[in-house]
Amino acid sequence: MYSIPYLDLPPLGHAAGTVQLPGSKSISNRLLLLAGLSEGTTTLVDLLDSDDTRVMLAALRTLGCAIVQDGRLTRITGFAGRPQVASAELFLGNAGTAMRPLTAALAVLATQQGGAAYTLGGVKRMHERPIGDLVDALRGLGCTVDCLGTEGYPPLRVAGGTLDLAAPVKVRGDVSSQFLTALLLALPLAATDRAVTIEVVGELISKPYIEITLNLLARFGIAVERQGWERFVIPAGSRYVTPGEVHVEGDASSASYFIALGAIAGVDAPVRIEGVGAASIQGDIRFKEAAEAMGAVVHAEPNALEIRRGAWPLKAIDLDCNHIPDAAMTLAVMALYADGPSTLRNIASWRVKETDRIAAMACELRKLGATVEEGEDFLRVEPLARFQPASIHTYDDHRMAMCLSLAAFNRLNPAGDGEHAVPVRILDPKCVAKTFPDYFEALFSVVEARAADIPVITIDGPTASGKGTLSASVAAQLGWHTLDSGSLYRVTALAARRAGVSADDEQGLAATARAMQLRFEGVRVLLAGEDVSDELRDEAVGMMASRISAWPAVRAALYDLQCGFRQLPGLVADGRDMGTVIFPDAGLKIFLTATAAARAERRLNQLIAKGISASLDDLRADLEARDERDRTRATAPLRPAEDALRLDNSQLGIEASVQQVVAWWNARQPFDAR
Numbered sequence: 089m090y091s092i093p094y095l096d097l098p099p100l101g102h103a104a105g106t107v108q109l110p111g112s113k114s115i116s117n118r119l120l121l122l123a124g125l126s127e128g129t130t131t132l133v134d135l136l137d138s139d140d141t142r143v144m145l146a147a148l149r150t151l152g153c154a155i156v157q158d159g160r161l162t163r164i165t166g167f168a169g170r171p172q173v174a175s176a177e178l179f180l181g182n183a184g185t186a187m188r189p190l191t192a193a194l195a196v197l198a199t200q201q202g203g204a205a206y207t208l209g210g211v212k213r214m215h216e217r218p219i220g221d222l223v224d225a226l227r228g229l230g231c232t233v234d235c236l237g238t239e240g241y242p243p244l245r246v247a248g249g250t251l252d253l254a255a256p257v258k259v260r261g262d263v264s265s266q267f268l269t270a271l272l273l274a275l276p277l278a279a280t281d282r283a284v285t286i287e288v289v290g291e292l293i294s295k296p297y298i299e300i301t302l303n304l305l306a307r308f309g310i311a312v313e314r315q316g317w318e319r320f321v322i323p324a325g326s327r328y329v330t331p332g333e334v335h336v337e338g339d340a341s342s343a344s345y346f347i348a349l350g351a352i353a354g355v356d357a358p359v360r361i362e363g364v365g366a367a368s369i370q371g372d373i374r375f376k377e378a379a380e381a382m383g384a385v386v387h388a389e390p391n392a393l394e395i396r397r398g399a400w401p402l403k404a405i406d407l408d409c410n411h412i413p414d415a416a417m418t419l420a421v422m423a424l425y426a427d428g429p430s431t432l433r434n435i436a437s438w439r440v441k442e443t444d445r446i447a448a449m450a451c452e453l454r455k456l457g458a459t460v461e462e463g464e465d466f467l468r469v470e471p472l473a474r475f476q477p478a479s480i481h482t483y484d485d486h487r488m489a490m491c492l493s494l495a496a497f498n499r500l501n502p503a504g505d506g507e508h509a510v511p512v513r514i515l516d517p518k519c520v521a522k523t524f525p526d527y528f529e530a531l532f533s534v535v536e537a538r539a540a541d542i543p544v545i546t547i548d549g550p551t552a553s554g555k556g557t558l559s560a561s562v563a564a565q566l567g568w569h570t571l572d573s574g575s576l577y578r579v580t581a582l583a584a585r586r587a588g589v590s591a592d593d594e595q596g597l598a599a600t601a602r603a604m605q606l607r608f609e610g611v612r613v614l615l616a617g618e619d620v621s622d623e624l625r626d627e628a629v630g631m632m633a634s635r636i637s638a639w640p641a642v643r644a645a646l647y648d649l650q651c652g653f654r655q656l657p658g659l660v661a662d663g664r665d666m667g668t669v670i671f672p673d674a675g676l677k678i679f680l681t682a683t684a685a686a687r688a689e690r691r692l693n694q695l696i697a698k699g700i701s702a703s704l705d706d707l708r709a710d711l712e713a714r715d716e717r718d719r720t721r722a723t724a725p726l727r728p729a730e731d732a733l734r735l736d737n738s739q740l741g742i743e744a745s746v747q748q749v750v751a752w753w754n755a756r757q758p759f760d761a762r
């Protein structure tokens with residue numbers, strides 16, 4: 089996950105490959121509650137691990153469920169309708185799928201257990217999301233529910249009351265179908281000796297989510313009788329019975345981004361999505377049809393989808409999106425690549441989701457340059473001929489971040505010239521943690537970009553100037569990869585030493601460099617499967633690296649390997665010739681220096697920290713000799729690139745150096761502060 093303030097997506101190109109989807113949020117949280125209410129142990133396979141499921145798991149633990157997580161399995165031993173605690177304060181983040189059903193379940197349970205009282209709250213936005221219709225329904229049933237802040241909104245307190253089930257329970261269905269889901273999941277608790285009838289008032293929206301609820305209730309032994317979409321009868325004698333093991337299918341809403349990706353960029357080969365397919369019980373799987381209407385070519389298997397680009401530009405659509413409320417957001421961004429204006433209708437529920445999604449989408453699409461018309465319950469988006477670089481606000485809404493990432497395909501823009509392409513900055517990218525923590529990693533694993541579009545910052549300089557430290561911190565702040573090019577010369581030196589190749593044997597050293605079996609795991613370097621990272625830092629290895637790196641054939645042998653580190657979303661490369669030879673087109677080049685005295689002292693401190701003793705004078709003499717050799721060799725000598733910015737950090741701390749480099753980088757980016 090990218091836990092950084094912003095993630096810049098360079099212009100992206102074609103897509104191909106396979107994505108494994110995380111588990112469905114809707115299914116995961118419903119299953120968790122059902123397992124929690126049941127007697128016995130339920131094993132959930134491939135449960136979604138995200139913010140919203142974590143708050144549900146924490147709440148269930150608080151209420152007395154035993155929960156064991158073991159790789160792909162989550163085992164939950166339910167409290168069988170009797171929470172182990174009579175009072176609790178539950179924090180539910182911004183998870184509507186936890187707040188609504190837990191409120192209903194605990195409100196009903198509190199009527200059955202004298203003295204029980206539970207409060208349920210979340211983040212600020214959760215307290216702005218209406219829940220009044222559910223509260224009204226529960227009060228109508230005889231539950232005591234108090235809104236602790238604004239009437240009709242969380243936080244809530246449920247305590248006591250007397251259930252009266254003689255009349256049907258009425259609930260509005262036109263604001264959020266989650267209210268009905270909440271009652272359906274909770275009222276079997278009350279249907280022990282008599283049937284309970286729920287009546288929906290007003291047109292029920294998002295029906296597919298109700299189907300998921302009914303489907304999962306059936307698996308836990310509750311056969312709800314559905315009469316049209318107006319009446320639901322929970323039979324007398326209902327009792328949750330764990331089905332034992334349940335597999336959580338992939339999230340169909342999350343699939344929408346990769347379906348769109350295939351439609352936009354699956355040019356030569358398809359994008360394959362595993363975990364969800366034609367057999368899905370989730371309504372958002374029907375996003376597939378909307379994408380097909382826009383031109384996607386979809387091949388569906390029971391548990392997988394393959395998508396290719398069909399029509400290009402995409403075909404504009406005019407669609408009632410009531411049946412795919414969440415996935416429909418993805419269509420709004422696809423509309424930028426269409427052959428005419430697209431209209432998404434019947435989407436009023438967007439206004440009460442994680443954010444007001446109609447307003448948010450309109451605002452962010454306009455930043456890209458799009459013409460957008462926003463109505464109370466519709467959005468009309470025109471195709472965009474020339475994208476503008478934009479800093480996209482994500483409103484703590486995972487779907488905003490994931491949808492808008494699709495704007496990075498603007499190089500493929502059918503109305504564009506294939507040359508004009510802009511990056512897209514996604515602010516607060518970690519908001520995807522709500523449902524798809526590794527969304528951006530998954531995206532990068534299936535898309536390509538032109539090498540020249542992948543940003544690089546180079547940091548060259550003499551030994552112990554702090555290149556590695558600076559490079560790692562800058563990369564961490566931007567979410568980029570690092571290349572410690574020195575480690576490649578060091579590992580070559582080590583491999584040569586082990587193979588008995590002399591430091592004077594240019595061709596033998598080059599052959600050694602080409603034959604090395606290397607693997608990089610974060611900052612660890614593995615040579616033929618052996619972790620040699622610590623050995624590489626030996627001063628003797630560094631000295632030999634400096635010697636062998638003077639040979640042109642050695643440098644040539646390592647050239648392609650270094651270029652291969654230029655991968656999405658960006659690279660910070662440190663060494664001696666990163667800016668001059670390997671990445672001459674880097675967007676920012678730093679030449680990092682510090683006085684020999686400062687550098688010798690830093691090296692000494694590094695050695696002391698490792699428990700190695702050394703003399704400051706010897707170290708200084710060594711590093712000056714190494715600098716001299718690196719500076720004066722004929723091939724790729726250590727020198728600043730002409731367009732490098734110099735940074736002397738003799739007196740500048742690490743954090744200040746990092747902020748300086750990031751500020752230089754941002755000053756060169758096209759994003760304005762909107």
Ligand SMILES: Nc1ncnc2c1ncn2[C@@H]1O[C@H](COP(=O)(O)OP(=O)(O)O)[C@@H](O)[C@H]1O
Nearest residue numbers: 551552553554555556557690694737740741742
């Ligand atoms: N700006 C700085 N001020 C003080 N010490 C620093 C600074 N930058 C790096 N160091 C320290 O200097 C030592 C050498 O840094 P390193 O990144 O290994 O250098 P290089 O990669 O250039 O050889 C490390 O112990 C590091 O913590």
Ligand SMILES: Nc1ccn([C@H]2C[C@H](O)[C@@H](COP(=O)(O)OP(=O)(O)O)O2)c(=O)n1
Nearest residue numbers: 551552573574575577633634637663664665
């Ligand atoms: N891009 C590079 C990186 C390192 N080298 C050579 C020259 C250096 O003395 C050795 C070791 O580099 P390294 O960056 O690991 O050394 P320091 O950490 O700065 O001491 O490799 C090079 O020639 N070109």
